[in-house]
Amino acid sequence: MYEAQRALATPSRNPRMAVVIGRLLGVAFIVCFGTGVYSHFLQEPLPWMRFPTRPALLYQFSQGTHIVAGIACFPLLLAKLYIVFPELFASPPVKSFLHLLERASIALFVGASLVQITIGLLNTYQWYPWPFPFREVHYALGWVLVGLLVLHIGIKLPIITRFWSARHEAEREATDAAGATEAPGAADAEAARLEAVRLWGSRRPSGVTGRLLAWIDATPAAPTSVSRRGFLTAVGIAGAAVVGLTAGQTFAPLDALNVFGPRKKGVGQQGVPVNRTAQRAGVTASATAAGWALTLAAGGVERSFSRAELEAMPQTEVELPIACVEGWSQLAVWRGVRLRDLADLVDADPDASFRLTSLEQRGSFRRTQMGPEYVRDPLTLVALELNGETLDLQHGYPARMIAPGRPGVLQTKWLSRIEAITA
Amino acid sequence: MSTEIKRMRVARTVLILIGTAGLVFGLYVLFDTVRITRLPGVALWIGAAIVLHDAVLAPVVFFLGLLLRRAGHRATGTILVLVQGAIVVGSIMTLIVVPAIVAQGLSPNNPSILPLDYGRNLALFWAALALVTTVWAGLLYARSRRANQRPSSRQS
Ligand code: HEM
Numbered sequence: 001m002y003e004a005q006r007a008l009a010t011p012s013r014n015p016r017m018a019v020v021i022g023r024l025l026g027v028a029f030i031v032c033f034g035t036g037v038y039s040h041f042l043q044e045p046l047p048w049m050r051f052p053t054r055p056a057l058l059y060q061f062s063q064g065t066h067i068v069a070g071i072a073c074f075p076l077l078l079a080k081l082y083i084v085f086p087e088l089f090a091s092p093p094v095k096s097f098l099h100l101l102e103r104a105s106i107a108l109f110v111g112a113s114l115v116q117i118t119i120g121l122l123n124t125y126q127w128y129p130w131p132f133p134f135r136e137v138h139y140a141l142g143w144v145l146v147g148l149l150v151l152h153i154g155i156k157l158p159i160i161t162r163f164w165s166a167r168h169e170a171e172r173e174a175t176d177a178a179g180a181t182e183a184p185g186a187a188d189a190e191a192a193r194l195e196a197v198r199l200w201g202s203r204r205p206s207g208v209t210g211r212l213l214a215w216i217d218a219t220p221a222a223p224t225s226v227s228r229r230g231f232l233t234a235v236g237i238a239g240a241a242v243v244g245l246t247a248g249q250t251f252a253p254l255d256a257l258n259v260f261g262p263r264k265k266g267v268g269q270q271g272v273p274v275n276r277t278a279q280r281a282g283v284t285a286s287a288t289a290a291g292w293a294l295t296l297a298a299g300g301v302e303r304s305f306s307r308a309e310l311e312a313m314p315q316t317e318v319e320l321p322i323a324c325v326e327g328w329s330q331l332a333v334w335r336g337v338r339l340r341d342l343a344d345l346v347d348a349d350p351d352a353s354f355r356l357t358s359l360e361q362r363g364s365f366r367r368t369q370m371g372p373e374y375v376r377d378p379l380t381l382v383a384l385e386l387n388g389e390t391l392d393l394q395h396g397y398p399a400r401m402i403a404p405g406r407p408g409v410l411q412t413k414w415l416s417r418i419e420a421i422t423a
Numbered sequence: 424m425s426t427e428i429k430r431m432r433v434a435r436t437v438l439i440l441i442g443t444a445g446l447v448f449g450l451y452v453l454f455d456t457v458r459i460t461r462l463p464g465v466a467l468w469i470g471a472a473i474v475l476h477d478a479v480l481a482p483v484v485f486f487l488g489l490l491l492r493r494a495g496h497r498a499t500g501t502i503l504v505l506v507q508g509a510i511v512v513g514s515i516m517t518l519i520v521v522p523a524i525v526a527q528g529l530s531p532n533n534p535s536i537l538p539l540d541y542g543r544n545l546a547l548f549w550a551a552l553a554l555v556t557t558v559w560a561g562l563l564y565a566r567s568r569r570a571n572q573r574p575s576s577r578q579s
Contacts, residue, residue: 140449147447147448241516264539394533
């Protein structure tokens with residue numbers, strides 16, 4: 001074990017580096033958790049919950065940030081694991097029951113983090129190769145991970161505070177430069193070697209292991225301070241690259257750099273990307289049927305509107321994004337009837353939440369709920385047109401919802417029924 | 424000093440308690456919302472992630488690092504670190520883009536999903552990375568030669 005730790009020692013594997021990278025990773029985790037929980041409650045609000053409808057780009061921003069911070073976790077988590085990898089061979093492997101718990105919590109932390117970012121990324125590619133439901137597991141692991149993060153900080157707090165500021169680093173660089181002493185990493189390794197000699201005698205493990213270790217020993221050591229700075233620079237550039245070359249799928253100024261994002265602005269019918277297609281939803285016949293009508297209901301009142309009748313009502317034009325849970329978004333111009341005007345036609349209670357039903361045969365978002373803050377918002381439309389044309393079938397023809405600050409899955413396409421929920 | 428120790432102890436206790444509460448709540452949500460027959464799959468993925476990292480990825484990175492240091496033993500340390508860094512950056516990008524290429528191969532359910540030529544873009548990315556690294560290394564090499572030619576009292 002000592003031999004392994006010694007062989008793995010490199011200049012960038014030290015507590016200061018673990019703190020520097022760990023801080024950034026911690027921030028990224030917290031940002032992911034906060035934005036993720038927000039997205040969760042938008043989709044599954046507790047009864048008392050109300051959400052801000054301004055800025056109208058709020059969800060685009062929060063979920064876009066979720067994916068950007070999530071992608072930044074890849075270089076950061078891998079860097080963090082690289083730095084602390086020799087700890088795996090700590091010896092003795094277990095010192096006490098508490099130590100066992102600590103190591104178990106670290107193992108779960110590592111495994112759950114890797115799973116979380118992997119399934120998150122693959123979800124944005126709409127590839128689901130795992131044997132469990134994504135949303136439920138991703139949500140639960142979100143809580144598990146912040147819990148483990150806070151626990152981890154509590155356990156390591158003495159080390160974290162000791163290496164928080166760069167003072168120790170500066171001292172070390174100074175001593176390195178003066179050539180007065182070896183780097184602490186090397187000193188640790190030397191101590192480990194002496195301990196190994198004490199335990200096993202000076203004889204090296206023989207056979208393959210011995211030859212392997214000898215070969216490793218004969219390899220030139222990495223240069224110290226350059227290699228530490230190089231490590232941080234590489235992680236920084238990798239982070240900038242993975243974020244910069246994908247974030248254009250939601251952040252318009254970076255559109256030109258979007259060469260790896262799973263979506264591209266402007267790609268899709270009428271310049272807007274599509275998620276669920278009419279074929280998938282099984283609505284190609286029902287959405288194009290001549291007899292289609294949108295039903296509004298509140299209390300005992302129920303009224304139906306054909307598309308022509310909706311077109312004859314006062315029309316409003318709004319500019320709102322479709323912002324997907326997968327992190328892409330697309331600003332577009334929508335035209336249609338204000339939902340609150342329709343609600344007034346059936347004398348709905350101003351404080352009522354509404355239930356929206358789609359023509360879709362099945363699917364978890366066939367039926368969704370909308371709180372009064374959205375129903376009464378002047379930007380919330382039953383949209384009939386998109387970017388100056390009749391709504392494409394793939395975008396929800398004959399009529400769809402568009403409201404400010406909500407995830408795309410709740411912008412119900414192929415509307416069929418809108419009813420006030422009586423408390 | 425002793426108040427400092429006491430404060431540290433209080434802070435750690437609070438953090439550990441809050442953290443444990445979050446962890447327990449997460450596990451509760453997991454058991455509450457995911458059907459019990461699906462839970463072994465979750466455990467399997469978490470276990471497999473640990474094994475994949477500790478027994479495959481980390482050793483591969485370790486031996487690649489050794490090979491690079493041997494191959495480049497005559498290069499100056501800075502150039503070696505530069506090449507190492509470039510490989511790190513390229514590998515991480517590859518790690519993120521290759522699944523996109525695979526997913527594209529599984530024919531996404533509409534053409535606005537994964538619409539780009541990710542394979543070509545990844546090749547271009549590596550090419551750009553190689554170019555930048557070469558130029559950068561060239562500059563470093565030229566600088567170190569100039570420094571060596573100058574009569575200098577500095578060793579190494
Ligand atoms: C440690 C880091 C992360 C944490 C703590 C986290 C947490 C969360 C949470 C709590 C949700 C809400 C789930 C729900 O609606 O019930 C969520 C949603 C989501 N996350 Fe993450 N996440 C992390 C990393 C990532 C990464 C790396 C990606 C992708 C690159 C990602 C992609 C997604 C997606 C696509 C959703 C939307 C799911 C849906 O509503 O269908 N996450 N995340």
